[in-house]
Amino acid sequence: MNAPHIKDCVLLIDKPTGYTSFDTIHSIRKKLKVKKCGHAGTLDKFASGLLIVCLGWTTRLVPFFMGMDKRYIATMQLGVATDTHDSEGQVIAKSNAQCTLEDIESCIQTYFTGEIMQAPPDYSAIKINGKRSSDRVRKGESVAIAPRPVHIHKITVLDYDAKRSQLTLDITCSKGTYIRALARDMGLRLHSLAHVIALRRIAIGNFSVAETMTMEQCVELSHKNIGDMRGIYTPFRALEGFGLIAVKQDSLIKIKHGKLLSYDDITHETGSDIFRVVPEGTEHLVALAVKDEKGYRCKKVFIEELDKIGTIK
Numbered sequence: 001m002n003a004p005h006i007k008d009c010v011l012l013i014d015k016p017t018g019y020t021s022f023d024t025i026h027s028i029r030k031k032l033k034v035k036k037c038g039h040a041g042t043l044d045k046f047a048s049g050l051l052i053v054c055l056g057w058t059t060r061l062v063p064f065f066m067g068m069d070k071r072y073i074a075t076m077q078l079g080v081a082t083d084t085h086d087s088e089g090q091v092i093a094k095s096n097a098q099c100t101l102e103d104i105e106s107c108i109q110t111y112f113t114g115e116i117m118q119a120p121p122d123y124s125a126i127k128i129n130g131k132r133s134s135d136r137v138r139k140g141e142s143v144a145i146a147p148r149p150v151h152i153h154k155i156t157v158l159d160y161d162a163k164r165s166q167l168t169l170d171i172t173c174s175k176g177t178y179i180r181a182l183a184r185d186m187g188l189r190l191h192s193l194a195h196v197i198a199l200r201r202i203a204i205g206n207f208s209v210a211e212t213m214t215m216e217q218c219v220e221l222s223h224k225n226i227g228d229m230r231g232i233y234t235p236f237r238a239l240e241g242f243g244l245i246a247v248k249q250d251s252l253i254k255i256k257h258g259k260l261l262s263y264d265d266i267t268h269e270t271g272s273d274i275f276r277v278v279p280e281g282t283e284h285l286v287a288l289a290v291k292d293e294k295g296y297r298c299k300k301v302f303i304e305e306l307d308k309i310g311t312i313k
Contacts, residue, residue, distance in 0.1 A: 006221055007034045008056035008304070010238035012231040014212040015043050015051040024215065025053060031219035040065030041204060042125060044180075046088050049201035050209040057304045058235050064274075064288075065238075068205030069153065071172045074196055076183045078165040081193035084123040085180035089195070097192035101160050104167060107189050108155045112182065117147040121180050150177040166197070206241055235302075236276060236283040243271025245289065245296060246280040255287050256306050261296040274299075279309065 015024050021042045029037040038059040040052040049072075052065045078099060082089030120126050122143050123134045133143045151174035159168040171179065180196050187194025202209045213231035221229070247255070251265035255277065267280045277287035277298065286305045287298040 010233040011053040012212040013051045017048045020045045047199035071203035073200045075168045075198040076194045077197045078194045082195045085184045087197045095193045099190050118150045119147040235285040243275040245269045245275045
């Protein structure tokens with residue numbers, strides 16, 4: 001999808017293994033010479049797959065992408081635990097417990113379907129008194145992160161190699177779910193141990209890894225080839241699952257000054273919950289709004305975009 005300006009758009013990147021999410025956005029920021037660049041959902045260094053990257057003022061959309069459900073393909077090694085619950089950690093325990101496919105499917109159905117309580121890994125970016133939990137652990141400190149509710153929508157067993165004790169799952173889950181913690185807990189429920197040896201994120205909300213560009217393609221972006229590349233979205237198109245209201249041109253001033261939009265200001269409405277706000281006849285995202293009994297109240301206003309419309313004073 002074409003973007004009007006490469007420095008104010010949303011990119012879908014296929015992050016390779018061996019790079020942190022920060023490495024990825026640092027490279028993009030440097031190569032594309034953008035001041036603002038942020039990602040919507042960390043992928044661990046050993047993991048690959050879909051990373052949503054927001055450039056310029058679209059970094060203000062990050063919280064909306066963060067709230068979307070995620071889908072992963074994860075391979076777990078049963079019988080071995082590491083301190084980080086993934087293949088980059090140190091082995092801390094082993095188990096000879098044997099599991100059958102029936103054991104695994106019963107475990108998933110009983111303990112890992114719907115809302116569950118999950119304690120994030122000690123090696124995580126969660127902050128404890130302003131400092132990352134992982135940094136505290138590396139310095140020898142003990143941490144205690146309270147379990148929190150997450151929602152597992154679906155887990156499907158894709159493959160189980162009993163001889164190698166390796167299990168591959170297709171997991172759809174809510175925001176805040178740690179697949180490493182899921183492996184840890186599943187191993188314990190199977191009276192064994194487990195850690196993640198391969199992880200790929202294949203979807204965030206309606207976005208698919210099939211729509212992404214590679215890092216090599218991303219850093220070569222230019223205005224000449226933007227229209228020919230997948231993985232580039234305007235802010236309007238990036239939030240396509242949201243509702244939509246079109247606003248009369250002479251009513252846009254209300255948005256700029258934080259006033260309520262009345263029903264008389266609107267020429268078109270579709271959807272519900274959160275609405276994209278555009279000037280009538282355009283796909284120019286100027287705000288996000290919610291509806292109440294009096295009209296539409298803008299929760300986020302993108303002044304940068306309003307200022308591009310010359311009729312607004």
